[in-house]
Amino acid sequence: MKERYSNIKIVNWKEGKEFNYSALNNFGVSYAKGEYLLFLNNDTRIINKDCMLEMVSHVVRKEVGAVGARLYYPDGTIQHAGVILGLGGIAGHAFCGESHNAKGYFSRIQCTQDLSAVTAACMMVSKMLFEEVGGFDEKLKVAFNDIDLCMKIRMKGRLIVYTPYAELYHYESKSRGIEDTNEKIERFHGEVHYFEKKCKREVLVDNLPILEEVLLNRELLDAGEKKACYIGSLSELCKEIRESC
Numbered sequence: 001m002k003e004r005y006s007n008i009k010i011v012n013w014k015e016g017k018e019f020n021y022s023a024l025n026n027f028g029v030s031y032a033k034g035e036y037l038l039f040l041n042n043d044t045r046i047i048n049k050d051c052m053l054e055m056v057s058h059v060v061r062k063e064v065g066a067v068g069a070r071l072y073y074p075d076g077t078i079q080h081a082g083v084i085l086g087l088g089g090i091a092g093h094a095f096c097g098e099s100h101n102a103k104g105y106f107s108r109i110q111c112t113q114d115l116s117a118v119t120a121a122c123m124m125v126s127k128m129l130f131e132e133v134g135g136f137d138e139k140l141k142v143a144f145n146d147i148d149l150c151m152k153i154r155m156k157g158r159l160i161v162y163t164p165y166a167e168l169y170h171y172e173s174k175s176r177g178i179e180d181t182n183e184k185i186e187r188f189h190g191e192v193h194y195f196e197k198k199c200k201r202e203v204l205v206d207n208l209p210i211l212e213e214v215l216l217n218r219e220l221l222d223a224g225e226k227k228a229c230y231i232g233s234l235s236e237l238c239k240e241i242r243e244s245c
Helices: 021-031 051-059 105-112 127-132 145-157 182-205 206-219 224-244
Strands: 036-040 045-046 066-070 078-080 083-085 091-093 122-126 157-172
Touching: 021 127, 036 051, 036 127, 051 066, 051 122, 051 224, 066 145, 078 091, 078 105, 083 145, 122 127, 122 157, 145 157, 145 182
Parallel strands: 066 157
Antiparallel strands: 036 122, 045 157, 066 078, 066 122, 083 091
16 A cells, blocks of 8 residues: 555554554554544445535634544445434444445434534544544544543534534454454453443433433334323433433
8 A cells, every 4th residue: 555655655554462452542643743533443335426525624623622423334324324322222323234224313314513423434533633532532443432421522612513414334253253252251241340430420421311202203104002001101210310410
């Protein structure tokens, strides 16, 4: 690659034997000389040629902190159209599993918008801001490091933007494999507990209105007693969360 592109610099990270996404990228950033950073997984493939241009067009705006893209599974279904805090316990991808050309609720899959967070499988942020918020939390080796970064950026008053016009395939966990060993599962549970302790109020309380809307919209096609029961149980759950925090 260096022979083909003279402006590319490759650095080797040899600090640890285990995989640590946060440490890897913080290390890479220390060598970066550009004004903007693009975090891009090695299991992604760009679809549209103006993908990076689309992301840059947003990240240069002074009110924007980070920009994320629309990602697809290999079969063309939606893998990422933004992240909703609180969904699935900590955070979950919006519209995950929807068909390739799905519009989503009020066409949100196909609309540029501000969200709580975006995945760092493809995320653009200014280097100055990244360093200002302290980069990735290296205690979050694999999971939630991108969510944590987005939350720190939002605390600086900056927006997190999702653009559907930057499109990529994401062959999720293609290089590392899935969380299928006791060691990986134990690490994941540890990161869940660490993140919950660090960001409990931001995840659960401050995002309850968004979480309530997302969950209720999933049930709009249900009618009668089932829907009434669901809404009632959700209201009780939200009440318990607010009181516990």
